[in-house]
Amino acid sequence: MTLIKTLKQWQESENNVTPERIYLNRRKFMTKSGVFAASAVGGMLAANKLLLAADGTPLKKLPHQKTQYNPGEELTTEQAITSYNNFYEFGTNKTDPAKNAHRLTIEPWKVKVMGLTEAPGVYDIDDLIDYNNLEERIYRLRCVEAWSMVIPWVGVSLASVLEKLKPLSTAKYVRFQTKLDTEEMPWTLTQGLDFPYVEGLRMDEALNPLSFMAVGLYGKELPKQNGAPMRLVVPWKYGFKSIKSIVSIEFTDQKPLTTWEKSAPHEYGFYANVNPNVDHPRWRQGKERRIGEFRRRETLMFNGYEEEVAHMYKDMDLTKFY
Amino acid sequence: MSKLKAITSVRNVRRYGKPIVFLVCLYPAAWLALQWYFAYTGQPHGLGFNFFEFTNRTTGEWALRYLLVALAVTPVAKLTKSFKPILFRRMLGLFAFFYVTIHMCSYVFLDLEGNMAEFIEAIAERLFITVGMLAFVLLIPLAATSFDKAQHWLGLERWRKLHKLVYIITPLGILHFYMMQKTTTPEPFIYLGIYILLMAIRYLDKRRAKA
Numbered sequence: 001m002t003l004i005k006t007l008k009q010w011q012e013s014e015n016n017v018t019p020e021r022i023y024l025n026r027r028k029f030m031t032k033s034g035v036f037a038a039s040a041v042g043g044m045l046a047a048n049k050l051l052l053a054a055d056g057t058p059l060k061k062l063p064h065q066k067t068q069y070n071p072g073e074e075l076t077t078e079q080a081i082t083s084y085n086n087f088y089e090f091g092t093n094k095t096d097p098a099k100n101a102h103r104l105t106i107e108p109w110k111v112k113v114m115g116l117t118e119a120p121g122v123y124d125i126d127d128l129i130d131y132n133n134l135e136e137r138i139y140r141l142r143c144v145e146a147w148s149m150v151i152p153w154v155g156v157s158l159a160s161v162l163e164k165l166k167p168l169s170t171a172k173y174v175r176f177q178t179k180l181d182t183e184e185m186p187w188t189l190t191q192g193l194d195f196p197y198v199e200g201l202r203m204d205e206a207l208n209p210l211s212f213m214a215v216g217l218y219g220k221e222l223p224k225q226n227g228a229p230m231r232l233v234v235p236w237k238y239g240f241k242s243i244k245s246i247v248s249i250e251f252t253d254q255k256p257l258t259t260w261e262k263s264a265p266h267e268y269g270f271y272a273n274v275n276p277n278v279d280h281p282r283w284r285q286g287k288e289r290r291i292g293e294f295r296r297r298e299t300l301m302f303n304g305y306e307e308e309v310a311h312m313y314k315d316m317d318l319t320k321f322y
Numbered sequence: 323m324s325k326l327k328a329i330t331s332v333r334n335v336r337r338y339g340k341p342i343v344f345l346v347c348l349y350p351a352a353w354l355a356l357q358w359y360f361a362y363t364g365q366p367h368g369l370g371f372n373f374f375e376f377t378n379r380t381t382g383e384w385a386l387r388y389l390l391v392a393l394a395v396t397p398v399a400k401l402t403k404s405f406k407p408i409l410f411r412r413m414l415g416l417f418a419f420f421y422v423t424i425h426m427c428s429y430v431f432l433d434l435e436g437n438m439a440e441f442i443e444a445i446a447e448r449l450f451i452t453v454g455m456l457a458f459v460l461l462i463p464l465a466a467t468s469f470d471k472a473q474h475w476l477g478l479e480r481w482r483k484l485h486k487l488v489y490i491i492t493p494l495g496i497l498h499f500y501m502m503q504k505t506t507t508p509e510p511f512i513y514l515g516i517y518i519l520l521m522a523i524r525y526l527d528k529r530r531a532k533a
């Protein structure tokens with residue numbers, strides 16, 4: 001099946017979810033209990049602010065189509081998604097990125113494409129993302145720290161981006177890199193990780209229909225703390241795989257050494273598939289805390305995307321390839 | 323100068339100084355309790371989006387701070403050549419114990435939802451929890467012998483020796499903090515630096531006393 005064909009298939013299956021349903025969900029969410037209401041009220045109070053990026057410029061609305069990608073669970077509030085972040089380039093506390101990411105400059109945004117490809121070069125973001133064909137996908141996000149969210153992303157399939165870049169058949173992996181600018185990100189000098197941030201996927205993972213390149217959330221451009229202007233979303237893997245603010249894409253036949261794997265190889269593997277049966281040395285992975293909920297919930301194999309992705313790992317020992 | 327002396331008379335320290343310090347030390351816990359109340363009743367609150375993580379981290383940090391403040395009392399008394407700071411030492415030490423206790427309880431009852439099997443597994447398998455737990459267990463005898471009568475029962479020498487455990491407990495707390503972090507940030511080293519400074523003052527003072 002060619003990439004183009006798969007793309008078409010997804011577009012046909014859009015519109016199964018109407019916006020009304022989402023808003024009804026949200027209302028139910030708000031009234032469910034006191035504690036939920038607390039976060040929701042906070043969200044409402046800050047609603048005006050949310051239309052603005054951290055530096056005060058308004059976030060543009062992104063026209064997009066709805067799709068079938070919706071687990072049917074309550075959405076995490078926009079305020080939580082944009083205030084509780086891991087983006088170590090802007091500090092290690094969860095509240096740091098929302099405070100500090102305004103320093104990131106994203107215009108113009110160029111992406112360097114290299115390695116095993118017929119079309120290396122420096123691309124403008126508009127060359128990579130088809131802004132006339134944006135779709136929304138509601139995905140679970142499961143952090144390795146055992147918390148989770150449900151996020152309405154806006155973007156394009158990763159396959160549609162990689163297709164444009166004409167990888168050679170010898171390319172086995174794709175390696176992504178986050179912007180590094182020590183003036184915009186002075187935290188990179190002190191926070192104990194080796195920057196620039198590097199992530200990677202096996203080629204078949206990258207081309208899996210679930211892999212997504214997000215440029216927005218909640219119908220608007222990505223706020224900087226969420227990885228503007230373009231970030232990966234791989235919903236069956238722990239959140240750190242979903243690399244933010246991407247400035248380079250490299251096709252390679254070598255497994256990329258990712259930032260977290262480099263920092264603690266016995267803790268973070270290359271695959272980092274969500275797996276309730278393989279514990280992390282620091283966090284038990286069997287349960288998770290959904291942001292906005294009071295009780296923990298069970299973590300699902302491959303974060304609930306087993307059907308779509310399990311086949312890619314069927315001959316692998318997942319306790320070894322964590 | 324004489325005025326200052328009058329204001330900081332032992333009687334005033336006991337009568338006003340201690341309650342004030344008590345309230346100041348209680349403030350972080352009281353604030354946290356109030357935020358939980360706000361969260362429960364659906365009002366805006368300061369717990370952020372992960373109440374559990376926030377509560378655990380705040381109390382852990384305060385536990386470490388009070389350990390260091392309690393550890394600073396004797397050096398400060400020595401440097402100022404006044405015994406008055408000593409009047410606050412027990413209270414500060416007990417506040418350290420108080421915050422460690424809430425810190426641990428927030429982990430066990432909020433994070434693990436009271437699941438004791440998971441708690442025991444965590445102590446056995448997660449080294450940073452093992453270290454934290456060791457620090458907590460070592461703090462128990464100190465808290466338990468913090469009242470005046472205990473000094474008489476144990477004898478002053480033995481009591482002093484026992485309470486020197488805090489020289490080990492504090493670096494265990496710092497080690498726990500260091501191990502718990504995903505990356506190496508400067509914070510645990512700042513705490514370590516303060517600890518080393520306080521121990522150095524003790525050491526130098528002892529050498530001077532001997533000479």
Ligand code: HEM
Pocket residue numbers: 375378379380382383385386389422425426429451454455456457458491494495496498499502
């Ligand atoms: C003297 C004793 C202890 C001290 C001084 C202490 C201090 C700390 C500090 C400073 C942190 C980091 C907070 C932050 O990141 O801002 C922390 C984290 C933590 N502590 Fe302790 N702690 C102690 C004992 C314990 C005990 C007995 C337990 C549980 C049995 C425990 C469980 C935890 C957990 C689970 C975390 C990590 C939370 C997370 O990953 O977000 N601690 N502690």
